[in-house]
Amino acid sequence: FLEVILATNLVLFIPLLLLRIATRLYATVQKQITHNFYIFQLLNLFLGDTAFPRQIADHVIKNAMRGDVTSVINVMNQYCHALKSVGMNVGDAKGAILDKCFLEASPQNVLELGCYCGYSALRMGRLLKEGAKIYTVEGNPDFADVAQEIITFAGMEEKIQIVRGFSEKVLPTIAAKYGVRTFDFVFIDHAKDLYERDLKMLEDLGLMRNGTTILADNVIYPGAPKYLEYVRNNTKYDCTTYPTKLQFRENIDDALERSVYLV
Ligand SMILES: C[S@@+](CC[C@H](N)C(=O)[O-])C[C@H]1O[C@@H](n2cnc3c(N)ncnc32)[C@H](O)[C@@H]1O
Numbered sequence: 001f002l003e004v005i006l007a008t009n010l011v012l013f014i015p016l017l018l019l020r021i022a023t024r025l026y027a028t029v030q031k032q033i034t035h036n037f038y039i040f041q042l043l044n045l046f047l048g049d050t051a052f053p054r055q056i057a058d059h060v061i062k063n064a065m066r067g068d069v070t071s072v073i074n075v076m077n078q079y080c081h082a083l084k085s086v087g088m089n090v091g092d093a094k095g096a097i098l099d100k101c102f103l104e105a106s107p108q109n110v111l112e113l114g115c116y117c118g119y120s121a122l123r124m125g126r127l128l129k130e131g132a133k134i135y136t137v138e139g140n141p142d143f144a145d146v147a148q149e150i151i152t153f154a155g156m157e158e159k160i161q162i163v164r165g166f167s168e169k170v171l172p173t174i175a176a177k178y179g180v181r182t183f184d185f186v187f188i189d190h191a192k193d194l195y196e197r198d199l200k201m202l203e204d205l206g207l208m209r210n211g212t213t214i215l216a217d218n219v220i221y222p223g224a225p226k227y228l229e230y231v232r233n234n235t236k237y238d239c240t241t242y243p244t245k246l247q248f249r250e251n252i253d254d255a256l257e258r259s260v261y262l263v
């Protein structure tokens with residue numbers, strides 16, 4: 001009898017342990033290589049990274065009101081909270097900081113790096129003034145598909161343009177492609193180790209004007225130390241930190257960093 005119990009436990013325990021190791025490994029590796037399209041896709045293939053965004057989309061379509069952006073945002077929040085989500089949406093608490101900074105900037109042209117399922121784009125989209133537009137960059141085509149589905153369901157497809165591709169590839173051509181001169185508000189929320197590189201890219205490409213607001217998420221967790229060092233010790237940026245907690249994980253400290261570009 002004891003042998004049966006032991007064998008059953010082992011049968012359950014070993015796959016769970018392997019799953020845990022794989023998840024940890026994935027999180028570590030993903031941080032390093034999110035900008036490598038092929039490795040990213042390979043990991044997705046084996047570890048099913050798109051399963052969660054797909055579930056969010058299905059849940060939204062089933063439970064939210066078509067064409068009602070606030071209802072879509074609320075359903076996404078409820079779902080992620082209920083699951084103590086591993087989802088990467090900025091969430092409602094940090095979302096309130098995003099709303100505040102966004103409204104203060106009152107932007108015409110908005111750039112987002114890292115769309116995921118479109119949650120933060122929808123949050124900004126519902127505050128967008130008449131005629132203004134959001135361009136949200138997403139490197140993972142499966143995430144971009146899910147985001148497009150949710151954005152269209154919310155009726156925001158005219159206001160939110162998903163820009164498919166990795167930032168390093170799409171930024172050099174984004175202005176010409178969409179007829180934009182500079183962005184007034186930039187929300188940076190993609191791979192944390194690319195924040196500094198991509199901000200410098202925006203500078204070099206002349207995609208920001210005097211007064212452009214750059215808001216960076218997750219500067220404490222998972223953390224973007226090189227980015228913080230760059231903007232905080234730089235006369236070209238006027239910085240404010242908004243300490244907060246990680247989305248859906250109230251025991252983990254995080255912060256958003258607002259930097260106003262001064263040229
Ligand atoms: C934290 S999630 C974005 C969450 C989203 N802003 C929200 O709050 O709803 C980061 C996203 O950035 C994407 N990503 C990572 N590196 C990227 C890059 N170099 N260019 C474009 N997208 C990238 C990932 O595929 C992922 O979907």
Ligand SMILES: [Mg+2]
Nearest residue numbers: 090189217218
């Ligand atoms: Mg984030």
